Amino acid sequence: QVRLQESGPGLVKPSETLSLNCSVSGGSISRSGYYWGWIRQPPGKGLEWIGIMSYSGSTYYNPSLKSRVTISVDTSKNLVSLKLSSVTAADTAVYYCARHADGSGNYQDYWGQGTLVTVSS
Amino acid sequence: SYELTQPPSVSVSPGQTASITCSGDKLGNKYASWYQHQPGQSPVLVIYQDIKRPSGIPERFSGSNSGNTATLTISGTQAMDEADYYCQAWDSSTVVFGGGTKLTVL
Numbered sequence: 001q002v003r004l005q006e007s008g009p010g011l012v013k014p015s016e017t018l019s020l021n022c023s024v025s026g027g028s029i030s031r032s033g034y035y036w037g038w039i040r041q042p043p044g045k046g047l048e049w050i051g052i053m054s055y056s057g058s059t060y061y062n063p064s065l066k067s068r069v070t071i072s073v074d075t076s077k078n079l080v081s082l083k084l085s086s087v088t089a090a091d092t093a094v095y096y097c098a099r100h101a102d103g104s105g106n107y108q109d110y111w112g113q114g115t116l117v118t119v120s121s
Numbered sequence: 122s123y124e125l126t127q128p129p130s131v132s133v134s135p136g137q138t139a140s141i142t143c144s145g146d147k148l149g150n151k152y153a154s155w156y157q158h159q160p161g162q163s164p165v166l167v168i169y170q171d172i173k174r175p176s177g178i179p180e181r182f183s184g185s186n187s188g189n190t191a192t193l194t195i196s197g198t199q200a201m202d203e204a205d206y207y208c209q210a211w212d213s214s215t216v217v218f219g220g221g222t223k224l225t226v227l
């Protein structure tokens with residue numbers, strides 16, 4: 001059973017960089033056929049996809065966030081990371097880490113429990 | 122950019138069939154997935170590749186996808202099925218979510 005656990009600061013100041021980690025257990029992120037990525041949900045709104053990365057380094061980002069987002073993977077630690085720069089209050093959301101199945105519509109079959117990040121001074 | 126459109130809300134009586142639609146240009150040519158999202162919990166995949174159910178998802182959940190519309194059908198709807206439901210597709214190297222549909226069981 002694959003498990004994902006997000007971690008990181010719950011409060012970030014405007015204009016700073018949001019940094020989150022996702023620890024994966026129960027399976028290797030180096031397994032082919034999967035991407036690892038991030039999805040968020042602002043309060044009272046729907047799901048918004050942020051981006052994904054494969055263990056080999058292929059990345060895809062939401063065009064609306066691309067200029068501010070960096071996703072990376074550390075295969076030695078089975079860790080997926082997210083950095084979102086120049087944050088504003090609009091980036092306040094619950095952030096989820098999720099495994100995406102490649103080549104099949106990239107559906108997300110495993111999700112973390114989510115972590116709330118608030119952007120405020 | 123590609124858009125998926127869902128009705129904001131759907132109501133159903135317990136034991137009846139609920140249908141939630143998801144519309145997008147030539148959506149039938151892509152794979153559609155569906156997620157159940159209950160308050161305070163993580164989204165759960167209930168349908169993938171249009172019609173497939175992950176292990177552990179009840180048989181009352183089914184999906185279809187043709188033309189411009191994908192549909193999630195819940196037969197014999199139960200109170201526990203009350204949740205937000207999101208459709209999702211992959212287009213131009215991006216994951217796209219619909220706006221979500223709040224299913225009320227009353």
